[in-house]
Amino acid sequence: MNAARNTLPVELKGLSTRFGSTWVHRNIDLAVPVGEVVALVGGSGTGKTTLLRQMVGLLRPAEGEVRLFGEPLFAGSRAEQLARRRRFGMLFQQGALFSALNVFANVAFPLREFGVSDEAMLRDLVLLKLAMVELGPEVALRMPAELSGGMIKRVALARALALEPELLLLDEPTAGLDPDRSAGFVRLIRALQKALGLTVVLVTHDLDTLAALATRVAVLSEGRILAFGPLDEIMTVQDPFIERFFHSERSQAALARGRSEI
Amino acid sequence: MSTQLRGARPQAAIDVEGAGARVVLSGDWTLSVLNPRCVDIRRQLEAASGAPAWDLAGVSRLDSFGALLLWRAWGRRRPPQLVLPEALESVFGRLADLGDASLPVEPPYRFLDATAHLGRLLLGLVRHLGHFVVLVGQLLLDLLYLLRNREHWPVREMSANFYKVGVKAMPVTALVGFLIGVVMSYLSALQLRAFGADTFIVNILGLGIIRELGPVLVSVLVAGRSGSAMTAQLGVMRVTEEIDALTTMGVSRYVRLVLPKVVALTLAMPLLTLWGSSVAIFGGMVSAYVQLDMSFDYFLNALPRAVPVANLVIGLVKGAVFGLLIALVACHFGLRVKPNTESLSANTTASVVTSITVVILVDAVFAIVTRTIGLPYR
Missing domain, CATH: 3.30.750.24 (STAS domain)
Incomplete structure (x- = not known):
């Protein structure tokens, strides 16, 4: 058990990204340990979401390598890649629920793909997942178009968790939610992360979310990782970007608010 | 692994x-x-x-x-x-x-539900007709407004749409028209030669293509090609709230989005019909030359005698009316799209099917109304 537990869920080695002739990332190394909540922060256009999309294989880096659970992302046969993909779940910024399917079918989709065919079992599993994200069975037959923004995120989270992943990737989990809902969603993610022992990688602009969730912060600036470590350590790094990002009055207030939620 | x-x-x-x-x-x-x-x-x-x-x-x-x-x-x-x-x-x-949480139960299907379903379908049809009338009425009001305010005409959009639905449709229209012309001529020639009535190939092709086949064929092509594109474009703009953004800026969706499409297609369709019919007759001519040894010279000289010019007018008017109807139907369904993928695909399908059906229905009306015009042998 420990051997499996000690491999790094996500490891980036010498990763570089190029869009056209501009280099977005240059030689990035990052290792995400098991059970940590790592937040990627940086100014807009620094390629945070790009990095997240490379971790799940939606984009391929120009150079370098992405390793998930100790193996290269694209290594092995189709079946092996599929098995690796089932060990992580991703929450997209807009939820990315299948709009032609209702909530129940959305959450059941990955389970059905995996081969769970017993309908009674499937029903209980989906209701359990919905209960985990604090949604009752009454929403199960609604279509995504009939849900509010916060509910869409919850359903999307339930779908991402359907196959019991070890790694969860979140793209702007609180974007588009009002402060109250956003705090509630952060609490939910935190509780689930603790209960299920998840490793989480998230991209966020929101300092409340950052302070409440992240155990480690990776700061992206000028195409490289400027600093990586616990928030308190990051705050002491002398750098103009970190100065502007973390030490302005607004940021301090947001961080204090986030910390009080833990 | x-x-x-x-x-x-x-x-x-x-x-x-x-x-x-x-x-x-x-x-x-x-x-x-x-x-x-x-x-x-x-x-x-x-x-x-x-x-x-x-x-x-x-x-x-x-x-x-x-x-x-x-x-x-x-x-x-x-x-x-x-x-x-x-x-x-x-x-x-x-x-x-x-606990014992279970999915909400959907009520079972009963006999009366079928009646209700039928009623809902009928009401849906009535609603469609209502919306269509509102669309046409709104367009007429906007036209009146634009006649008084000349500077608000969406000329650029009209020009862009004209290029998209007219000029860009020319290659496919030519290809299909040419092939249909060849096939029609080839099959007719086989029959006509058996009766020694070779020269009547000009009448058959001229009348059939210019008056009937040209406009309908081009309409079906345009409905599939441009009508579906219009519905999908308006539908996606509904999904991404672009139409709402236009409305908040005080730009009428009818003036800026619907009217240019309708005007462009109404103007482009007669020209496309002319183009398609010409290429189809050219295809027929080529086939007649190969099959019946009929020279291009003879064919072109016989054509005006066999087909009175009224037929060309009927063909072009049909083209314009079909263009108007296709664009109106396409915009009608495009504006009804709800923000999900299912609704987008359903409305695009409905748009194409409805416009082709409407074109054929209106074509039948044309056939009856113009039955005394332009037919030399009655």
Whole structure:
């Protein structure tokens, strides 16, 4: 058990990204340990979401390598890649629920793909997942178009968790939610992360979310990782970007608010 | 990898001790391990389900799938004597909280529902007609407004749409028209030669293509090509709230989006019809030359004598009317799209099917109304 537990869920080695002739990332190394909540922060256009999309294989880096659970992302046969993909779940910024399917079918989709065919079992599993994200069975037959923004995120989270992943990737989990809902969603993610022992990688602009969730912060600036470590350590790094990002009055207030939620 | 992984992880195992009094579980009880052996595991659990004492101390991993399997085997409650490690407590806590929750039940289908369904279809049709009338009325009002305010004409959009639905449709229209002309001429020539009536090929092709086949053929092509594109474009703009953005800026969706499409297609269709019919007749001419040895010179000289010019006018007017109808139907369905993928595809399909049906219906009306015009042999 420990051997499996000690491999790094996500490891980036010498990763570089190029869009056209501009280099977005240059030689990035990052290792995400098991059970940590790592937040990627940086100014807009620094390629945070790009990095997240490379971790799940939606984009391929120009150079370098992405390793998930100790193996290269694209290594092995189709079946092996599929098995690796089932060990992580991703929450997209807009939820990315299948709009032609209702909530129940959305959450059941990955389970059905995996081969769970017993309908009674499937029903209980989906209701359990919905209960985990604090949604009752009454929403199960609604279509995504009939849900509010916060509910869409919850359903999307339930779908991402359907196959019991070890790694969860979140793209702007609180974007588009009002402060109250956003705090509630952060609490939910935190509780689930603790209960299920998840490793989480998230991209966020929101300092409340950052302070409440992240155990480690990776700061992206000028195409490289400027600093990586616990928030308190990051705050002491002398750098103009970190100065502007973390030490302005607004940021301090947001961080204090986030910390009080833990 | 999956097989290696499963090999490396301890398998889920069920040991029954003391003649069914005590069940000891061990290994991994997770989705990836259990699902391939689900039937087997469930049978074993069923056989052991009566046991009062369960020992889960040997379980190395348990996820909600495994927990649910056990929970169902226990009849949705904890067995009297349960040895449960602290770490696994929370999974069963969540299951107990879930209780007997079940999906909301949809009411069963009854006989009266069929009547209601029929009624809803009819009301839906009435609603469609209502919306269509509103669309046409709004366009007329906007036209009146634009006649008084010349500077608000969306000239650029009209020009762009004209290029998109007219000029860009020329190659495909030519290709299909040419082939149809060749085929029609070839088949007619075979029959006409048997009766020694070779020269009538000019009448058949001229009348058939210019008056009837040209406009309808081009309409079907344009409905599939441009009508569907219009519906999809308006639909996506509905989904991405672009139309709402236009409205908040005080730009009328009818003036800026619908009118240019309608005007462009109404103007482009007669020209496309002329182009398509010409190429089809050219195809017929080529085929007649090969099959019947009829020279291009003779064909072109005989054409005006066989086909009075009224037929060309009828063909072009039909083209304009069909263009107007296709654009109106396409915009009508485009503006009805709801923000989901299902609605987008349903409305695009409905748009194409409806516009082709409407074109053929209106063509029949034309045939009756113009039955005394332009037919030399009656």
